[in-house]
Amino acid sequence: MKRPVALRIPDHLLSLADLRARKERVDKASALRQILYEGAESYALRLLSRGELSLSRSAELLGLSPGEVLDLAAQRGVEIGGTLAQHRAGREGRT
Structure with a gap:
């Protein structure tokens, strides 16, 4: 919705x-x-990459x-x- x-x-x-x-x-x-939307995309992707925003929430917001x-x-x-190393560590019980 636009307002x-x-x-x-x-x-x-x-x-x-x-x-x-x-x-x-x-x-x-x-x-x-x-310009605003491009900034919103960048911000949402930055939060997503840091794990501060889920993929589904990022999609919803964008x-x-x-x-x-x-x-x-x-x-x-x-x-x-x-990363691949982080995934392997998680499977082995290390984080």
Whole structure:
């Protein structure tokens, strides 16, 4: 669900939104939403990679399926879950 939110946006970020709007041929509001969403993706992936957010919750917050979140993480080179050594240690009862 979309709803209007009043924000104070610094001039330098508005200039960035103007640049994106021109380059992507979209209106400024769309450019701002795109920039916000990219930041949200980065933040959710960072929390997910640290184990501070589950895959299902990340997907829910981003409006994606869990598979799409995994694809996004792979595209951005973000490692999710433990390393192979951590998985082996967990199976052997060490953490």
